[in-house]
Amino acid sequence: MRVYLETYGCALNRGDSLIMETLLKDRGHEVVETPEQADVLILNTCTVRMDTEERMIERMKSLYRYGKKLVVAGCMATAEPGLVKTTIPTASLLSPQAVEEVVEVVESPGRVVRLEPTVPTVLPRIVEGKIAIVPVEDGCAGNCSFCITKNARRKLRSYPIRRIVESVREGVRRGAVEIELTGQDTAAYGLDFDPSINLAQVVNEVSSVEGDFMVRIGMMTPEQAMRILDDLVDALKREKVFKFVHLPVQSGDDSVLELMNRKYTVDQFRQLVKELRSKVPDLSVATDVIVGHPGEDEEAFRNTLKLMEELRFERVHLAKYSVRPNTRSASMKQIPDIVKKERMERANRVYAEVALREHSKYLGSSVSVITTELGARGSVIGRTTNYIPVVLREAVELGKWVKAKVEEASFFDLRGRLN
Known part of the structure; x- marks a missing residue:
């Protein structure tokens, strides 16, 4: 068929x-x-x-x-x-x-x-371009008030390490130079079958596969990252692992985090980011922020803006809170759309200013870039070792390491030419 x-x-x-x-x-x-x-x-x-x-x-x-x-x-x-x-x-x-x-x-x-969950055994043997997407788990150990995904992926399920390594090996054989280990909460890996096995062991096994490629660790919740912190640091230090983490904070205010049913405080999140950065040089940190969740007053929103400025996130995925059926947040008193819209505009301005300031530090420098995708108007997109996108204006073969001179910076990426 x-x-x-x-x-x-x-x-x-x-x-x-x-x-x-x-x-x-x-x-x-x-x-x-x-x-x-x-x-x-x-x-x-x-x-x-x-x-x-x-x-x-x-x-x-x-x-x-x-x-x-x-x-x-x-x-x-x-x-x-x-x-x-x-x-x-x-x-x-x-x-x-x-x-x-x-x-x-x-x-x-x-x-x-x-609709019933099965035991996960099969992983992709197909590669799209130079990036191989390899799920390591799905489902999560949390129960956030705003999240409908919990209703869709109801059970935490981790893939066997052997299957993950086989999928990675096949991806590399087919030409992948970026291995994206993905999941709903990658740091929850192993909790469903053996808590002594964690994400860091997966990363260590995967990065030991022969070949010239880099591993990108996908999103993880702060509480699960804290649980495996020492092992996570060791994994991030491995040569074939991007110095990058995606840790969604969602709010910079403790009262809102409690309403969201997030399992950490702002200070715990702050200490997590600071410890990771102190132990993994040049680490790039991405986060997610929900603007206008029920219970977010003006002071709580300003606390989020302050945290964005303090922790200098290189990437922030901003989302205006959206009511989802069969979630606890849907039954809470809602913030007017006009207020959410105004706050989104302010949050976007802060994000753009902070990220541009961070990216501007690279101006005039020479960076190592692995090319992974075709960009617009004949450009090529690559990634630095800490996963910042670099747009190269010349035609460069995909899947290669090159040296690039950074000539421009935006809040979203760096731009330059071959050095």
């Missing part, structure tokens, strides 16, 4: 799609580029925000008009199955924690619903 696969959302969703593609091809099915070519359509959905959910509904309707079997996979399938059924009654449903059943769902002549 010919299958069309369309993916939205995070790196973990993209990893799930690669698993589905791997299984479908192993079975002899063909993955095609357009819905017109396909016998079966798979929509791998995201539902993290209201505007995303609305987009998914419209996309479902568009794909349904082709008159072909439609499979709705991803977080929306599990978090909001009733909404999917109301929108497209004939659509099959496939949970993100049951992607290994994709072949059965695709081959079934009728509507199939697969």
